[in-house]
Amino acid sequence: MIDTRRAGVGDAAEVLRLRSVMLDAMRPGADDPQTWIGPGVAVVRRLLDAENDALAAFVVDKPDGPGLAACVVGTVDQRLPGPRDPSGLRGYVLNVATDPAYRRRGYSRACMTALLDWYTRRGITAIDLRASAEGEPLYASLGFVRNQEPGMRLVIPAR
Template sequence: MIEARRAGPADATELMRLRKVMLDSMRDRPSPDGEWQDVGRAILQRQLADPAGTLAAFVVDRPEASGLAACVVGAVDQRLPNPSDPTGLRGYVYSVATDPAYRRRGYSRACMTALIAWYAHRGIRAVDLRASRDGEPLYASLGFRRTDDPAMRLIVSPPA
């Protein structure tokens, strides 16, 4: 059985490396390196230092080397409640990534299963994510379903 462990601040660099692996797998060309990685590392180091916080990451270590083979990062979002969601608490999965050398071994499943258990322990009833074509079978096997809600996005420009 594959064991996923809860990530800590020391895992931030590897978590950002795997986030780039995930982003690159969904695009035609690699994501550029840059300040976004440093900002992400700082956010992860700060938020993963608080075990009672609203962000968690679960990882599988590389079996024969240092570093991570796979990870998932998720957070709790407080929204306004409604009749079907009386607490307004939602989970959101930000990153699910497996290093290409370690794919098809169940590592992402182990990480996702640990994150879902973390959400359940916190009383989260709904968890959202955006699925790539490659990831959708895994998420469907864990109980995720496509929603009818249309997604829209606005990119806000900074004031001039």
Template sequence: MSETRRAGAGDAAELMRLRHVMLASMHPGAVTAGSWLSAGVPVLERLLGDPAEPLAAFVVDRPDEPGLAACVVGAVDQRLPGPRDSSGLRGYVYNVATDPRYRRRGYSRACLTALLDWYAGRGITAVDLRASAEGEPLYAALGFVRTEDHPGMRLIIPAR
């Protein structure tokens, strides 16, 4: 089993680097580095620097040089309670990413298992994520099942 640790504010730049790795592998040729990477660093620094924030990241450090080999980032979402969920608390996994040089070593599994333990410690009984074809076998092995997502709608409000 790989050694995971909870990420801190100092990991923000590496977490954004791995987010780019994940998005680029999901959408080859369509995701480029840009200002979104640097814009994410202070957001993660703030969220990871305050333990009261409902966001956590778990990481595996590279075994042979500084930096991160793998990560997972997730948050707690407070929804309105309903008949099947009296707390309304839901976990959401934003990204699971492994640097290509460190894949097939169990690092993503270790990070995701740590996040699921973190959710369980907060009484969260449902966790959602969007699965790529490459990641689906890992998620299924950890107990995730496909859902019947209804087509969503989104409004983009123009900048003013």
């Protein structure tokens, strides 16, 4: 059995380190993590505060030393209710990452299962994520399916 736990404020830097691993796997060499990890730690600490119920991160500690082997981060978004979603609550999985040295051990699955349990306890029935080709088999095995909704995004340059 793999022990997962909910991440706390002390895990912020490691959660961001693993986020950089995930982002680099999706777009190798596109970003320098040193430009955003340092400033981001304070943001992630605030988000991981135990009283924040709009975000949760579940982690697996490295079995052979300090740090995290894997993490999953998910948010809850309040939208307007609709016929298929009467509460309007949606889950979004925004970060799934395993340190390369600890892959293929079931750590991401264990973290995802903990996050899905958290969503279920909150009554959330719709959960979205974006899957890399490498991650898609895991998500499919957990019941995720590709949707047909077209997506668009506008990026407004910072001033």
